[in-house]
Amino acid sequence: MxxxxxxxxxxxxxxxxxxxxxxxxxxxxxxxxxxxxxxxxxxxxxxxxxxxxxxxxxxxxxxxxxxxxxxxxxxxxxxxxxxxxxxxxxxxxxxxxxxxxxxxxxYKHFDATLKEEYGYGIYDNCINSVELDAMLKTKTVKTRDGKLPKKVAMIHCVGSRDEKVNNNYCSRVCCTNAIKVAIEVKEQIPDCEIYCLYMDIRVFGRGYEELYRTSQQEFGVQFLRGRLSEASEKKDGSLLLRLEDTLTAKPMRLTVDLLVLMVGMEGxxxxxxxxxxxxxxxxxxxxxxxxxxxxxxxxxxxxxxxxxxxxxxxxxxxxxxxxxxxxxxxxxxxxxxxxxxxxxxxxxxxxxxxxx
Missing domain, CATH: 3.50.50.60 (FAD/NAD(P)-binding domain)
Incomplete structure (x- = not known):
């Protein structure tokens, strides 16, 4: 045999x-x-x-x-x-x-350049979750001009649950990963404001819901149920986000120093x-x-x-x-x-x- x-x-x-x-x-x-x-x-x-x-x-x-x-x-x-x-x-x-x-x-990570409206590959301070993790590993979470960010936004479901890019499925781990890295950013930069923009929070595993709760109660991470329509760069390099608050159906604007795209998985x-x-x-x-x-x-x-x-x-x-x-x-x-x-x-x- x-x-x-x-x-x-x-x-x-x-x-x-x-x-x-x-x-x-x-x-x-x-x-x-x-x-x-x-x-x-x-x-x-x-x-x-x-x-x-x-x-x-x-x-x-x-x-x-x-x-x-x-x-x-x-x-x-x-x-x-x-x-x-x-x-x-x-x-x-x-x-x-x-x-x-x-x-x-x-798997391979979704190519965020396919979502042109988010500005990945166009704006210096728009990065993906893989790049943020590398920064966390070396403790160098900074904007491209070397400054510590005061406001960071994390966009969930980039390349997942999205008919426009033909990825209708949920990547399952993006929500929990966003919560994890949000906590890590707060640990390294305590006075940084973190905003997680989500479609739906999907934290399904053992310890995941507890992590979600901890991020809010102990680290002050803010969660906004919103859909990002466009990001544009301001003169100082910060990014202006135009989004819809899907709970109130009202438009919102948010200016951040660093925009992180939580990219999903592809086969x-x-x-x-x-x-x-x-x-x-x-x-x-x-x-x-x-x-x-x-x-x-x-x-x-x-x-x-x-x-x-x-x-x-x-x-x-x-x-x-x-x-x-x-x-x-x-x-x-x-x-x-x-x-x-x-x-x-x-x-x-x-x-x-x-x-x-």
Missing amino acids: NKQVLVIGGGPAGMAAAGKLQDFGFHVVLIEKQAEIGGHLNKWYKVFPDFTEASEITANLKAGLGNTRILNNTTVTEIQGSAPNFQVTTSTGEKIEVAAILVSTG NSELAEVAGLSLGCDRFYATSHLQYSNNHSDRAGIFLAGAATGPKAIMESITDGRSAAAEIASFLASNPANLTANMNGQAVTKMAASLK
């Missing part, structure tokens, strides 16, 4: 899956297109809701990789065959034979053609069944995990990666042609039995 499993994508889900597959006795090859595994975690400062440092999570997941073979700066160019005999060709020309494949390629579908995978209506990878096969693709032997199938928080991606590893173990153990007394077979068989 081929004892090797390929994991494509070295973010939280991919690393979690690779570590668990190692525990089950599989040989794992992890392919990552960037120079280093870690995914978006490598860019972030802290994660919600408990402000754990992103670097701590990355280090913890890396520690569990064991003897995983990691191929950085590499992509998959071709997948031939079928389970349990896939032949995979990489961008370096290497050919790898594997029994199963996990696609955990994550990373570059492997769809190579792997023969279909996409959902949201352009993330489609699973074989929404209710009970969320880690299965519609191609036998190719599995899915993390934000590859839709927006997820870090803790969800890690759990989903480990779930996918268990599904792979069950899939390979349930096929009589794949059973073996070796390869830590007892662990695999026990895991398969526990899932039935």
Whole structure:
């Protein structure tokens, strides 16, 4: 039996899956297109809701990789065959034979330049949430002329729940992330006024509602249910926001020193053609069944995990990666042609039995 499993994508889900597959006795090859595994975690400062440092999570997941073979700066160019005999060709020309494949390629951030009315890429003091997180990490939250901002506005749902950019879905984490970074800005600049402009507050996870309450009661973050129609730059570099208060249906104006666009998630579908995978209506990878096969693709032997199938928080991606590893173990153990007394077979068989 081929004892090797390929994991494509070295973010939280991919690393979690690779570590668990190692525990089950599989040989794992992890392919990552960037120079280093870690995914978006490598860019972030802290994660919600408990402000754990992103670097701590990355280090913890890396520690569990064991003897995983990691191929950085590499992509998959071709997948031939079928389970349990896939032949995979990489961008370096290497050919790898594997029994199963996990696609955990994550997501990409919405391109905020597509919302021209907000001024991203036009006005110096309009930034996105990724750039703000980098500033928080280095404790350099400043306007482009090097001054500490006195007023900051954060716009929720940029590129999400927006028919104009063909993204009708909710990115799920933007509201809570906005609350988290608002608190972090207040911690670094206590006298800064923070305004969160939202469509609806969607804080669904454990500790999220408490974080929302804390941001208001302890840090004075102000939440405005409003729709930004336009941002324009004033002579001093500050930004004038024209918006509608959707609770009162009245127009509002707000001048801020820094405008932060909380960009949503978009599907990373570059492997769809190579792997023969279909996409959902949201352009993330489609699973074989929404209710009970969320880690299965519609191609036998190719599995899915993390934000590859839709927006997820870090803790969800890690759990989903480990779930996918268990599904792979069950899939390979349930096929009589794949059973073996070796390869830590007892662990695999026990895991398969526990899932039935």
